[in-house]
Amino acid sequence: MATQHSRSAARIMMAPAVILLLGWMLVPLIMTLLFSFKKYLPMRGGDLGWVGFDNYVRFVSSSAFWPSVSATLIIVGGVLAITIVFGVLLAILLNQPMWGQGVVRILVIAPFFVMPTVSALVWKNMFMDPTNGLFAHLWKFFGAEPISWLSEASMPSIVMIVSWQWLPFATLILLTAIQSLDSEQLEAAEMDGAPPIKRFAFITLPHLSRAITIVLLIQTIFLLAIFAEIFVTTGGAFGTRTLTYLIFQRVLESQNVGLGSAGGVYAIILANIVAIFLMRIVGKNLDA
Amino acid sequence: MARAVTQQRKIINTTAAWGIGLLIFFPILWTILTSFKTEATAIADPPVFLAFDWTLENYTAVMERSNYAKFLWNSIIIAGGSTILGIIIAVPAAWSMAFVPSRRTKDILLWMLSTKMLPAVGVLYPIYLICIKLGILDSRIALVIILMLMNLPIIVWMLYTYFKEIPGEILEAARMDGANLKSEILYVLTPMAIPGIASTLLLNFILAWNEAFWTLNLTAANAAPLTAFIASYSSPEGLFFAKLSAASTMAIAPILILGWFSQKQLVSGLTFGAVK
Numbered sequence A: 001m002a003t004q005h006s007r008s009a010a011r012i013m014m015a016p017a018v019i020l021l022l023g024w025m026l027v028p029l030i031m032t033l034l035f036s037f038k039k040y041l042p043m044r045g046g047d048l049g050w051v052g053f054d055n056y057v058r059f060v061s062s063s064a065f066w067p068s069v070s071a072t073l074i075i076v077g078g079v080l081a082i083t084i085v086f087g088v089l090l091a092i093l094l095n096q097p098m099w100g101q102g103v104v105r106i107l108v109i110a111p112f113f114v115m116p117t118v119s120a121l122v123w124k125n126m127f128m129d130p131t132n133g134l135f136a137h138l139w140k141f142f143g144a145e146p147i148s149w150l151s152e153a154s155m156p157s158i159v160m161i162v163s164w165q166w167l168p169f170a171t172l173i174l175l176t177a178i179q180s181l182d183s184e185q186l187e188a189a190e191m192d193g194a195p196p197i198k199r200f201a202f203i204t205l206p207h208l209s210r211a212i213t214i215v216l217l218i219q220t221i222f223l224l225a226i227f228a229e230i231f232v233t234t235g236g237a238f239g240t241r242t243l244t245y246l247i248f249q250r251v252l253e254s255q256n257v258g259l260g261s262a263g264g265v266y267a268i269i270l271a272n273i274v275a276i277f278l279m280r281i282v283g284k285n286l287d288a
Numbered sequence B: 001m002a003r004a005v006t007q008q009r010k011i012i013n014t015t016a017a018w019g020i021g022l023l024i025f026f027p028i029l030w031t032i033l034t035s036f037k038t039e040a041t042a043i044a045d046p047p048v049f050l051a052f053d054w055t056l057e058n059y060t061a062v063m064e065r066s067n068y069a070k071f072l073w074n075s076i077i078i079a080g081g082s083t084i085l086g087i088i089i090a091v092p093a094a095w096s097m098a099f100v101p102s103r104r105t106k107d108i109l110l111w112m113l114s115t116k117m118l119p120a121v122g123v124l125y126p127i128y129l130i131c132i133k134l135g136i137l138d139s140r141i142a143l144v145i146i147l148m149l150m151n152l153p154i155i156v157w158m159l160y161t162y163f164k165e166i167p168g169e170i171l172e173a174a175r176m177d178g179a180n181l182k183s184e185i186l187y188v189l190t191p192m193a194i195p196g197i198a199s200t201l202l203l204n205f206i207l208a209w210n211e212a213f214w215t216l217n218l219t220a221a222n223a224a225p226l227t228a229f230i231a232s233y234s235s236p237e238g239l240f241f242a243k244l245s246a247a248s249t250m251a252i253a254p255i256l257i258l259g260w261f262s263q264k265q266l267v268s269g270l271t272f273g274a275v276k
Helices: A004-036 A054-061 A065-094 A101-113 A116-127 A134-141 A154-179 A183-191 A196-224 A228-233 A243-253 A257-287 B002-034 B057-066 B068-099 B105-116 B120-133 B140-164 B168-176 B181-210 B226-234 B241-261 B263-270
Strands: A038-041 A046-050
Touching (some): A004 A038, A004 B068, A004 B105, A038 A054, A038 A257, A054 A065, A054 A257, A065 A101, A065 B002, A101 B002, A101 B241, A101 B263, A116 A154, A116 A228, A116 B002, A116 B241, A183 A196, A243 A257, A243 B120, A257 B105, A257 B120, B057 B068, B057 B241, B068 B105, B068 B140, B068 B226, B068 B241, B105 B140, B226 B241, B241 B263
Antiparallel strands (some): A038 A046
16 A cells, blocks of 8 residues: 555654654763763863762762652652542542533643642742741641641652642543443442442442553653752752752752762663553553 | 432532532632732731732732743743644654554654653753753753653654544545645645644643753753743742742743643643543
């Protein structure tokens, strides 16, 4: 069907996108790999030669490494748990018959479109500020001592801010998946006397499992890389320095490019482990 | 009897859904409301909800103080430029993958997606260095190119899924009628592809507008867009809730409106077609 002529035309048409992405992927990646094996301090002598795996060893043995791993895991894990549990519940609720469904959908999806620096600053100041924030007013109203959220409860605060940003995404995708559920199955189960919990556990949840996996994987990739939320709220203080933020500090703040690049390679490996699973699912879908 | 039960359930559903919806939307609503208060009202205890003297003074103050127009212009150029450039490069690629698929098409698509998974921080310094060497650090052109490359996989992917849905028979019919490649693209495909291209444009404009890693790290005084403008409010400057709200409202309002139009595309676009 496709002629030789159209095949070569197709190749030419694909070339710009493929070449650009190849360059975008390979050039910085190779540079990061090279830097990671060097002692490279741009402000203090520049390129000071090869050091083998020194940077890799130093990066993991620095006192900041394990705290940053646990901060990353807490943020990713916390946000995933919150957004998926509430996302499923919210999707089920939004799928019920009601008035004004379209408007509610718009209200729920809105946080996703707020730029990360805005949502972080709004939460930091207008809600979590210990003297003038809305939470402080609320706490005082009930006679409690206001909390300085971002220093005393820094991790829960950040998990909350990021969850607020990502809940819409999880909800919207799960809602889309739930809408493809055959309602006759649920009705049949209801007729057979299955209580709501069993209908949820044996029909709705299995139907959602693929969508949940996809939400899990995509969010993990984005959550591993969150930056602006920490940059404008705590600046990495109070135990909120994630792996991404630690690498950023090594590279741009302390200008230790070799060390930071070794960290970058770890981050790339970590993201790739997640990505492989995501690619499998997406790839399977392509065949169908 | 059955009808009464469903009616009652509908009322419960509606109340619960609206309650939760408003709760989730509340921070945005509160920001918009605060932007019309005076600084003193903004921090009043107990908080004032609606009964205050509405004022526009924060908006004028923000505009005067920080050269808001320049940041806005940078945002428009960076988000718009990267999206349009991305579309120009992606349309031919997606077209050929959808209509002249080969054995390797699937691999190429998946590989393109995999570049999207590369954590930005892993390549921060090389990109930073390349920008310095080329003399384009803190320039709009650097961000246009970087954000274009960042979103190119999503653009190709979205266009591919839209193009796939155009029936191949139409192309064959056009070919039978003697249409060549050029007129095939111009008169047959383009009109059918425009809705898909438009929604791709919209979603990627939003993603580029909100991007906050490269825009924060690669800009300073010249090319900083609204993300950086807002971040500059993170340093404490005393009482500034109302002005912060006004600046925030201006930064998110255009995108909220565009976003509401694109919520359907969001699902297929961000899950790479895996959830429809």
